[in-house]
Amino acid sequence: MIRLLNRQNSADTWFPLLGVLVIWCLITWLSIDRYQAPPVIPAGADLSVFSAARAEAIFQRLYEDAVPHPAGENDSFRQKVIGEFQRLGYQVELHKSQAKPRNRRSTLETVPLTNLLVRLVGKTDAAPVILSAHFDSVPGAAGA
Numbered sequence: 001m002i003r004l005l006n007r008q009n010s011a012d013t014w015f016p017l018l019g020v021l022v023i024w025c026l027i028t029w030l031s032i033d034r035y036q037a038p039p040v041i042p043a044g045a046d047l048s049v050f051s052a053a054r055a056e057a058i059f060q061r062l063y064e065d066a067v068p069h070p071a072g073e074n075d076s077f078r079q080k081v082i083g084e085f086q087r088l089g090y091q092v093e094l095h096k097s098q099a100k101p102r103n104r105r106s107t108l109e110t111v112p113l114t115n116l117l118v119r120l121v122g123k124t125d126a127a128p129v130i131l132s133a134h135f136d137s138v139p140g141a142a143g144a
Contacts, residue, residue: 047088047120058084078114085118093117 044053062080082092095117098110 037102074114078116082116085116089120091117091121 017066040053041049041051043051043052045051062077062084068102085092093116095115096113097113099113101111
């Protein structure tokens, strides 16, 4: 025989479940609210603030041809990168060095390397940022 719950037992059963449901909804809402995308910062924003819109515009100018840039074209592409930094008001210094290839089959004794040291003059109180990248590429991976 089925035993029906009286009102007291029914309330004892549903109130804890309702409490758990309310707490779960609150946690979910707070989690979703916390992980919202930040607002889009316009390309004309101060250089001390990262702007994805500015980065996208620079990327489009650098890769306007949308083709791979083999290692032999480093000098011309490097000049485009230097031009973009200078257009934004940065000082660019070239640091040239040599490195031994890690590939044991290489016939080269050393490989010439050129790094760009970029500084924003007048912003000495800002924490330094290190960007490590290379700009040669292969077919199927423009910009590597």
